[in-house]
Amino acid sequence: MTAIVECKGITKHYRQGSIDVPALRGVDLAIEKGDFASLAGPSGSGKTTLLNIVGGLDRPTEGTISIDGQDLTALDNEELADLRLRKIGFVFQAYNLIPVLSAVENVEFTQQLMNVPAKERRERAKEMLHQVGLDGMENRRPSRLSGGQQQRVAVARALASRPSIVLADEPTANLDTKTAEDLITLMSDLNERYGVTFLMATHDDRVISRTRRHIVIADGRVASDELRPAEMAV
Amino acid sequence: MMDRLRLLLPLAWRNLWRNPRRTIITVLVVSVGLWSILTFSVLLKAWSVSSRDTTLKLMTGEGQIHATGYLDDPTVAHRMTQPAGKLENILSSSAVAAYTKRLRIAAIVQSEYKTLPMTLVGTDPARERRLSVLPDRVREGRYLDGPADTGIVLGRNLARRLKTRVGKRVVVMAQDEKGKLAERAFKVIGLYAAPQQTEDQFAFTGLKTAQAFTGIGTDITEIAFVTPDSQDIADVIARMKASSPGRDIQSWKTLAPLSYAVSTFFNEFILMWLWIMFALMAIGIVNTQLMAVFERIREFGLLQALGMRPRLVLMEVTLESAMLIGVGVGLGIAMSVLSVQAFPNGIDLGFLGRGAELVGAGHILYPKVDAGDFALYSLIVWTLGVVATLWPARRASRVSPVEAMGRF
Ligand SMILES: Nc1ncnc2c1ncn2[C@@H]1O[C@H](COP(=O)(O)OP(=O)(O)O)[C@@H](O)[C@H]1O
Ligand SMILES: [Mg+2]
Numbered sequence: 001m002t003a004i005v006e007c008k009g010i011t012k013h014y015r016q017g018s019i020d021v022p023a024l025r026g027v028d029l030a031i032e033k034g035d036f037a038s039l040a041g042p043s044g045s046g047k048t049t050l051l052n053i054v055g056g057l058d059r060p061t062e063g064t065i066s067i068d069g070q071d072l073t074a075l076d077n078e079e080l081a082d083l084r085l086r087k088i089g090f091v092f093q094a095y096n097l098i099p100v101l102s103a104v105e106n107v108e109f110t111q112q113l114m115n116v117p118a119k120e121r122r123e124r125a126k127e128m129l130h131q132v133g134l135d136g137m138e139n140r141r142p143s144r145l146s147g148g149q150q151q152r153v154a155v156a157r158a159l160a161s162r163p164s165i166v167l168a169d170e171p172t173a174n175l176d177t178k179t180a181e182d183l184i185t186l187m188s189d190l191n192e193r194y195g196v197t198f199l200m201a202t203h204d205d206r207v208i209s210r211t212r213r214h215i216v217i218a219d220g221r222v223a224s225d226e227l228r229p230a231e232m233a234v
Numbered sequence: 235m236m237d238r239l240r241l242l243l244p245l246a247w248r249n250l251w252r253n254p255r256r257t258i259i260t261v262l263v264v265s266v267g268l269w270s271i272l273t274f275s276v277l278l279k280a281w282s283v284s285s286r287d288t289t290l291k292l293m294t295g296e297g298q299i300h301a302t303g304y305l306d307d308p309t310v311a312h313r314m315t316q317p318a319g320k321l322e323n324i325l326s327s328s329a330v331a332a333y334t335k336r337l338r339i340a341a342i343v344q345s346e347y348k349t350l351p352m353t354l355v356g357t358d359p360a361r362e363r364r365l366s367v368l369p370d371r372v373r374e375g376r377y378l379d380g381p382a383d384t385g386i387v388l389g390r391n392l393a394r395r396l397k398t399r400v401g402k403r404v405v406v407m408a409q410d411e412k413g414k415l416a417e418r419a420f421k422v423i424g425l426y427a428a429p430q431q432t433e434d435q436f437a438f439t440g441l442k443t444a445q446a447f448t449g450i451g452t453d454i455t456e457i458a459f460v461t462p463d464s465q466d467i468a469d470v471i472a473r474m475k476a477s478s479p480g481r482d483i484q485s486w487k488t489l490a491p492l493s494y495a496v497s498t499f500f501n502e503f504i505l506m507w508l509w510i511m512f513a514l515m516a517i518g519i520v521n522t523q524l525m526a527v528f529e530r531i532r533e534f535g536l537l538q539a540l541g542m543r544p545r546l547v548l549m550e551v552t553l554e555s556a557m558l559i560g561v562g563v564g565l566g567i568a569m570s571v572l573s574v575q576a577f578p579n580g581i582d583l584g585f586l587g588r589g590a591e592l593v594g595a596g597h598i599l600y601p602k603v604d605a606g607d608f609a610l611y612s613l614i615v616w617t618l619g620v621v622a623t624l625w626p627a628r629r630a631s632r633v634s635p636v637e638a639m640g641r642f
Binding site: 052055078081082083085086088099100101109113115157 | 237241245248249252532533536537538539540541542543544545546635636639
């Protein structure tokens, strides 16, 4: 297997006034192509911090991080933006969508940034919305979509630009059980059918139990990292 | 670049209408501000044109030709020959709309009751009519009927002070060609109305009569001329100067310095007004745009997280401002054009009475849309407005996606 993400000796310290808050204390981690991985751990353990660093949204205090062999620490802000655009799909906990764009336009947005021709990106966006089960919702603005539907649009967008990895931070935190189940099933299907690589920060057992790789982080370090067969959807 | 615009334009346009109330307020601030600048410029320009015209159309014309030295000592000693050769060619060409020849000298007028100083102007009425309004301002009696007319036309106020009237005689004294005092009786044939200062100063008789009176043959002391609207007066004067080096040729700017000062003052006033209004507008615009940016910090974080380059975010926000201010500018122009068109017959300043006369304006202002001025002022407001909003836009592009989106 090839590593898509390689973290070596990642530390991250936040300064709060004069106090130094260590959020990550030395993380070594490799995410392989095709992984369907959860990043679990108690609140405050550093999940979000790690995900932000992997996604090129934040920089580590120490250590190196590479995506598809490219060293992120060497990139400036504009280059990091390009890297996020081309290599990473994000699904955040909430406020994922651009309010003034319709569902299909939101999905098209990243492709538009990549100058994909209009016809091609529209077709791909519609196909993605179809994949996430949102046929007929294409022209709705986010304000007219439910929370679950918004997360689906976010997944569709994350996939539309064909990223190397999709990073999701507590994607189910704001969803009810049924909707959360549906979303995780969707992502699992996409992983199995198309080999899309997922890394999800979560402390939601419904999500953890459905992933194949369980990474647990505690106190800013990787506490355990094991492969297990994922439970089937009920 | 086109791809970028196609991406940013709809985004910016829709963002503009997310908070319609705020957008409308900003649009109103810009449009009312620009409206005040544009209508002010139109009014002041009309005022200054009217003031200029009023002065120039009394006697001055747009330019005058004298013998060198005449302006300092306006007597027959500084007379000149009739225009000839190249100068005459220019005066008769299309570069000059009309010109008149005068013999204009300091004189004393005497009635049975009083002796007063004044200026006697010998003129050719047919030519005079084409650049002066005074021949048409005769309120009693008649104007001169030709260069050989021996009557005299006085200003109403001068006649009142002399206690004379149409049909009576006055005696005029002036230096003749030899420096001796010439004296002659004139029959008062008409009284004209004009600003008081003019009424008191100028009295008119036929050019030939005045020449005979002072004994200077066919010489004259003054040529006044006007140019067609399209003509550049400085250019005409330069050509005249080249054609006759011995003569003193001046434009109205030096002949009527007060009118010129008024028009330059107005231009400066308009610029000052533009800056004041712009400063007020800028405060409003920058404020609302800053507010709009802060409200959407999270969204700017999202845009960057998704891979939109900071520079593109800057462009997007700037584009929003450009559209916002552009809409305001468009509305401001429309409002100004409508305001100006609301006065197709001019604005009558009659209610100001002599007050308007004092500051040198005619009684009716004719406001006119000057496309060049409108374009210039609008462009200044629009450009400066957009530049002012670069600050909020920069804030938006400097947002750190992690901090903006909070901790997920
Ligand atoms: N911007 C920040 N400033 C200061 N401390 C922070 C900041 N972000 C995170 N932290 C601290 O870092 C630690 C890890 O936080 P986080 O990565 O958000 O944990 P998790 O996502 O697992 O809940 C926590 O102690 C948190 O308080
Ligand atoms: Mg977190």
